[in-house]
Amino acid sequence: MTIGLNHFLFIGAVLFVLGIFSMLYRRNVIAVLMGVELILNAANINFIAFSRYGGVNISGQMAAIFVIVVAAGEAAVALAIVLNIYKNFKSVNPAEVDTLRD
């Protein structure tokens, strides 16, 4: 059995689903951020896979590198938000941060 495109896509999907579930159910915002990273990397795997097996060639790798860069920025911003959330709510549990309701 040769490793083909579908295997990569499968791994990406698994990573994506893991990331989603991490975002939905973790009780710590840091963990939620980690879920976001998982989702981004699931997308990266798909870009790389299509770069190798599909017709997008080097563009896929470039997109992946962009995603990594953006993810770094995103992480910085997101962590700053997390710090502020903690300052305001004395908690990092996303279930308790519900002032958006009002």
Place this chain on the structure above:
Amino acid sequence: MHQLITFSLIILGLPMLSFLIIIFNQKRLQQKAHLVGLPIIGTALALAIYICYSKLSGIHETLNWSTKWISFGNVPGVGEWNITTGIMIDNLTSIMLVVVTLISFLVHLFSSKYMEGDIRYSRYFAYLGIFTFSMLGIVIGNNLFALYIFWELVGFSSYSLISHWYEKPGPQLASKKAFIVNRVGDVGMWTGLMLVFGTFHTFNFSDIFAAIHSGLPTNFSLLGLSPEATLTAAGVLIFCGAVGKSAQFPLHVWLPDAMEGPTPVSALIHAATMVAAGVYLVCRIFPMLTGDAMLVIALVGGLTSFIAATTALTQNDIKRVLAYSTVSQLGYMIMALGVGAFSAGFFHLTTHAMFKACLFLGSGSVIHAMHHSLHHLHDHHTDPQDMRNMGGLLKKMPITGYTFIIATLAISGIPLMSGFMSKDEILAGATAYSSLQGGIATLLPWVGFGVAMMTAFYMWRQVFMTFFGKPKMPEVYAHIHESPKAMVVPLIILAGLSFWVWYGANPIDPANGWFMKSWAETPAQIVPHNTAPAFAMHEGSSAKEVAGPAHEMSEHGKVAEKVELMPHQEMLEHKTHEVAGMGMIISILCAITGIALAWFMYLKNTALPDKIATMFAPLYRFSLNKWYFDELYEFAFVGSFMLFARMCSWFDTNIVDGAVNGVGKVTIVFSKLNGWFDKYIVDGLVNLTAGITQLIGSMFRSVQTGKIQTYLAWTMAGVVVVFAVLALKML
């Protein structure tokens, strides 16, 4: 402008000046107001005497000065139409000027002591000023419109002076009564004025007479009457004003009540001048009076003099006796004018002004003395005006007493006195008229002589009760003193003017005295021939043409006074000369009988009056209660007016207010319904909408938890659904 016209304008202005100075300086002048009034009126008096002297001695024509007053422009159907006003000075005016200013001056002088210490001393003198002004205005005006304006002004000043002591209810009511009763007469007068003006378009006396003389226009008609009857109506209507002002039946009720005012005011206004204004008015319109109008005037005058004389018999208030005597004498004057005895009527006006002012001021002097004596005794219950509390005052107050007796001699018609001359001429005139006219007029001489006797009786009753006999209240009598100089000097002057010598040389031949012969000549009546008294036609003298023009305009606009009398007037004059001697004897007999009766009842046999009063109790009460006129008017006019007012009030409270309230109630019911509809239907719908919105909102609200993980879950669910749909489509 003639010099005398200028002077008369100054005379008119002077009392007004006095009024203005005093009224604006009341606080400053206080008890010194007479120092302003006296010299001013004195100046007016001096000027009036000068005018009178120059007019009577040298000028034979009427002085007339007119100026355009109100311009109506070019009126369609009439042409250029203006109202002119101006001044006319004839003998009547010049004599009245002296009478008014003289009495006014003496009353000012008398009041300066009589009113001493009064709280409204200065106001009193101010109103005396405006009264004199208004009265002079009546006298010098040459047209009915100006006369009417001043006529109302004297009414106003009379009102203000009667209510001088307005804290008391008596003067308050009396002043209102005087004003309202006068208004009743003035309505008639105004109607008459409009009737004349509507046809002749002028108020000027001489113009009106000239227009009537040149023939009555056919459109001169009131309520479809013929022009002749309308002329009668106009005369009677204008005479209505005199009925009010001169207190003639049936409007005589105000004058006795007007005695509530200060006594000098009664002397000036309610005896000598204002009430004579009515007589003066009739003198002025005398040329336009028709035979029928004259009969009405004569009967009204006769009836008035009779009613008032019978009432005066039993009155006990010293001023009320004089008041009724005034009404009675005014009736005499009116009767004189009615019977065509013009000179006699005006003569009596003049003589009456003098002796009645003297009597009133004399009674004022007595009241003053009584008041001070009672005040001294701290007696505030005894009436100082009741003659039953007096008696024997002649010894204590000789000047007041003797002047009073002189004036009483004059009014009762004793020879050598002025009243004898004028009254005698009136009686002769009435006798002549009744014998020519016949019918109901035959009563007039009887009334005249009867009233003469009653006058002598009640006036001497007053003298005996006041000045003779034993004092009824010795302790009051003890403190009576003669009044001060300022009060007795006017009495002496007026008593002096009550002698014959001022009016004619021969005391028993007044008709040839200078007053009647040359000062107050009868003017020609310029009415159409067929409206003259009926007797002139029966006699066949109607063949004579209508009398020549009464007023011939000379080139200077002056009216010649030389007149040719109408046939009936000449007949009256002849007849008057015939009966004069007989009348004189009867009149003297009447006067002496009256005096003797008074002497017998009130000095000789003092128990007799009470006996007679009980014997003829109903008659006595009838006279004492003034013929029940006040009660009758109270019932007939005041009562029915009040009933009408109550009906109006009932209509207002029940019907008008009821309707308003009903509308209000209907509105309330309607608005309640409306409110219910609004609350439950309109608001219900709105609330329902809101409720549904709220329900939907609350449903959606539960989705908005504010938790990002929930949102994310929903997002994912959405994504799954989208993929599911896409997947299904692909299959």
